[in-house]
Amino acid sequence: MYKLINKLLDKSNIKQVLELASGYSSRGLIYSQKGYNYIELDLEKVVKTKKEILNGIESDIPKSLNIISGNALRKDDFKKLKSYLKPKEEIAVINEGLLRYLTFDEKKMVAQNIYNLLSKYGGIWITCDVNPKKFIDSQDKALPKFNNSLSLITSRNNLNDRFEDINHNKKLFW
Numbered sequence: 001m002y003k004l005i006n007k008l009l010d011k012s013n014i015k016q017v018l019e020l021a022s023g024y025s026s027r028g029l030i031y032s033q034k035g036y037n038y039i040e041l042d043l044e045k046v047v048k049t050k051k052e053i054l055n056g057i058e059s060d061i062p063k064s065l066n067i068i069s070g071n072a073l074r075k076d077d078f079k080k081l082k083s084y085l086k087p088k089e090e091i092a093v094i095n096e097g098l099l100r101y102l103t104f105d106e107k108k109m110v111a112q113n114i115y116n117l118l119s120k121y122g123g124i125w126i127t128c129d130v131n132p133k134k135f136i137d138s139q140d141k142a143l144p145k146f147n148n149s150l151s152l153i154t155s156r157n158n159l160n161d162r163f164e165d166i167n168h169n170k171k172l173f174w
């Protein structure tokens, strides 16, 4: 999925990225070094740790990489991004591994925030977070106990929060 998202991003030719729930992904570091204006948004603790890690391995975090703490569900946290965005440039919004852990009401809040941003700047949304319920079956075969442990640790990853199928995806996002 990581490589597929990179491929779609490259193909889009958009050079300004907002990656939500970026975690410890290296994409922001790699693309900001290629000259992209790259903004990452994640929860405070993760952002703090990521900056510590990057400061430990890189002499300088590239100026065009901004790692911001915030909640993808909150409108006000999206407003904070304005000062990091180039106003006349389209944005590619990316998220990988966020929506599957959210309830449908929460998924809608994230989608609405992205919609508002893209309505203003233009651009695209690239996400792989649309796995249907049946994906769990194949994941359980490949990684036995993974989903169970994840649900126990996080109190998330609930089967009821999964999409039924592609039509269910379309109903929420279209």
Ligand SMILES: C[S@@+](CC[C@H](N)C(=O)[O-])C[C@H]1O[C@@H](n2cnc3c(N)ncnc32)[C@H](O)[C@@H]1O
Residues within 6 Å of the ligand: 020, 021, 022, 023, 024, 025, 041, 042, 043, 046, 070, 071, 072, 073, 095, 096, 097, 098
């Ligand atoms: C499964 S990890 C995926 C990280 C990264 N995208 C990757 O593929 O390696 C989920 C990430 O979502 C972040 N996260 C969870 N809820 C969030 C929220 N409401 N707003 C922003 N980030 C959130 C977590 O802190 C974590 O870094």
